[in-house]
Amino acid sequence: MKVHFIAIGGSVMHQLALALHKKGYQVTGSDDEIFEPALSNLQKEGLLPAEIGWHPANITPGIDAVILGMHAKQDNPELQKARELGLQIYSFPEYIYQESREKTRVVVGGSHGKTTTTSMIMHALRNAKKDFDYLVGARLDGFDQSVQVTHAPVIVCEGDEYPASVIEKRPKFHFLFPHIAILTGIAWDHINVFPTFDFYLEQFTIFIQKIEPGGILIYNETDVVLKKLVKANKRADIRYQPYNVPFHTINNGKTTLTIDGQTGVLQVFGNHNLLNLHAAWYVCRELGMNAANYVKAISSFTGAAKRLELLASNDNTIVYRDFAHAPSKVKATIEAVKQQFPNRTLIGVLELHTYSSLNEQFMSEYKGAMDKADKAAVFYSRHALELKRMPELPAEKVIAGFGKEGLKVVNDKNDLMQWLQQHNYNNACLLLMSSGNYDGADILTFAQQVTGNSK
CATH class of the missing domain: 3.90.190.20 (Mur ligase, C-terminal domain)
Known part of the structure; x- marks a missing residue:
C-alpha cells in the first residue's frame, strides 16, 4: 500500500503517517513548513521530506491513497496533480474510516470533554489488556503516539466537529460512522465555521444519523440542549444510554467514585470529569468490561495533557x-x-x-x-x-x-x-x-x- 500525505507536518497528520509506516505501508509526504515535534518524529522514522515545499513530481500514478491535511490550500500543486491523475484523495477522517471498516468503531463527539473521555476509554482498555486502535487529540501517559492503526478489532476515536479538509468542509466526525457513539454536551463554538448556533446544532443531528444501525448513542442527559436534540432525533434502529454524574464523595480534596457497587479513589476531580468517566464506563461495558475492572482502571487515570x-x-x-x-x-x-x-x-x-x-x-x-x-x-x-x-x-x-x-x-x-x-x-x-x-x-x-x- 502506497500512501502520500499532503501536509505531513501537521500534529495529527504526522502521527497517522508514523502509524501507517509501522503497519508496513510505503509512506511519503510533503509540506511547506514542519516544526517540532513532528520534524524529529518524522526524521527518526525516515519519513521527513528531503525538500521542503510542494512538488508535483511526488504525485505518481502508483499511489493508492493521497491524504490531504487541513494546512493544504485549494490551489496546492500536489493536490491539483493528484486530481489530474484521478487518484483517490481522502481527508484525515475519511482515511481513518477506510482503515477501520472491519473494526468496531467508538467515536466520542461533543463540544467539550472529547479528549478526556477518549483518553479514559483508552486507559481503561489498556489496563484490561484489550487490543485496540485509537485517535486522540492529546498526549496520554503510556501511549507513544496519538494515532495507532493496526489490525486490532476496535478503534476509539475523538470525533471533532471541525471541517475535515480544504476540499471537504463537513465536520470530521461525520465520516467515522460509529457503532458506539458518545455525545458529551453541546455549547456553541467555532463561530468562524458555524456562524449561527442552529447551524452548529445541525452538525450533531447529522452525527446521530451517522451511527451504524444496531449501534448505541451514549449521551449526557444533564445537558438540556443535548437532551432535547436526542429526543427530537430518535431512531428505532439504535439504542440510547443516558448518563449523568455518578455517585461520589469528596473528602480532603480526594474524590471517591462508586459504580455498580464498586468504589475507587480518583486522581482526577470535578463534575465534568465524573461525567466523562461515566460515559467512558458505558463504552467499556459495551466492549465487555465489568464494573470492578473499570473502577480499578479509572482510579489510576491521571488525565490528558493540559486538562486540569x-x-x-x-x-x-x-x-x-x-x-x-x-x-x-x-x-x-x-x-x-x-x-x-x-x-x-x-x-x-x-x-x-x-x-x-x-x-x-x-x-x-x-x-x-x-x-x-x-x-x-x-x-x-x-x-x-x-x-x-x-x-x-x-x-x-x-x-x-x-x-x-x-x-x-x-x-x-x-x-x-x-x-x-x-x-x-x-x-x-x-x-x-x-x-x-x-x-x-x-x-x-x-x-x-x-x-x-x-x-
Whole structure:
C-alpha cells in the first residue's frame, strides 16, 4: 500500500503517517513548513521530506491513497496533480474510516470533554489488556503516539466537529460512522465555521444519523440542549444510554467514585470529569468490561495533557493548567476546582486565544463562566488579534460579556505577570486556562516559584 500525505507536518497528520509506516505501508509526504515535534518524529522514522515545499513530481500514478491535511490550500500543486491523475484523495477522517471498516468503531463527539473521555476509554482498555486502535487529540501517559492503526478489532476515536479538509468542509466526525457513539454536551463554538448556533446544532443531528444501525448513542442527559436534540432525533434502529454524574464523595480534596457497587479513589476531580468517566464506563461495558475492572482502571487515570494538569504544589498552594477556552469548558473547570477545594482562594486566569473567544459578538457566551473564581483575569494579546486579522477587542466589552465583578482585563504579558505576583498564594489555588501560551509569558517558572518548587 502506497500512501502520500499532503501536509505531513501537521500534529495529527504526522502521527497517522508514523502509524501507517509501522503497519508496513510505503509512506511519503510533503509540506511547506514542519516544526517540532513532528520534524524529529518524522526524521527518526525516515519519513521527513528531503525538500521542503510542494512538488508535483511526488504525485505518481502508483499511489493508492493521497491524504490531504487541513494546512493544504485549494490551489496546492500536489493536490491539483493528484486530481489530474484521478487518484483517490481522502481527508484525515475519511482515511481513518477506510482503515477501520472491519473494526468496531467508538467515536466520542461533543463540544467539550472529547479528549478526556477518549483518553479514559483508552486507559481503561489498556489496563484490561484489550487490543485496540485509537485517535486522540492529546498526549496520554503510556501511549507513544496519538494515532495507532493496526489490525486490532476496535478503534476509539475523538470525533471533532471541525471541517475535515480544504476540499471537504463537513465536520470530521461525520465520516467515522460509529457503532458506539458518545455525545458529551453541546455549547456553541467555532463561530468562524458555524456562524449561527442552529447551524452548529445541525452538525450533531447529522452525527446521530451517522451511527451504524444496531449501534448505541451514549449521551449526557444533564445537558438540556443535548437532551432535547436526542429526543427530537430518535431512531428505532439504535439504542440510547443516558448518563449523568455518578455517585461520589469528596473528602480532603480526594474524590471517591462508586459504580455498580464498586468504589475507587480518583486522581482526577470535578463534575465534568465524573461525567466523562461515566460515559467512558458505558463504552467499556459495551466492549465487555465489568464494573470492578473499570473502577480499578479509572482510579489510576491521571488525565490528558493540559486538562486540569498539576503544574506545581505545596501544602498551601496548588497550580493547575487547563486547555479550557470555550465558555462551557471555562465554567466547568473553575467550578470543579472550587468544588474540590472550597476553602481555598481560587485565582483564575483565562487567555482568549481562539477566533471565537476573540470575537466581540461572542463575549456574551462567557456570561457567568468565571463567577466561582475569587479573583479573575482575562488576558489576550494584541498580537493574537493581528495574526487573526481581527479588530480591536475593547476591554469594556470583555468585562460586560463575562459579567464578573472585579474582573481584570490584561493585554500585555508583563502586566499579566505583575497581576499574578501581587496576590497572596497562601491557602490558594491558581488556575491557568488557555489553548495558547500567554504571548510567551513564563507561566511555568512562576508556578514553580510561587510553590517553592523552582530548580
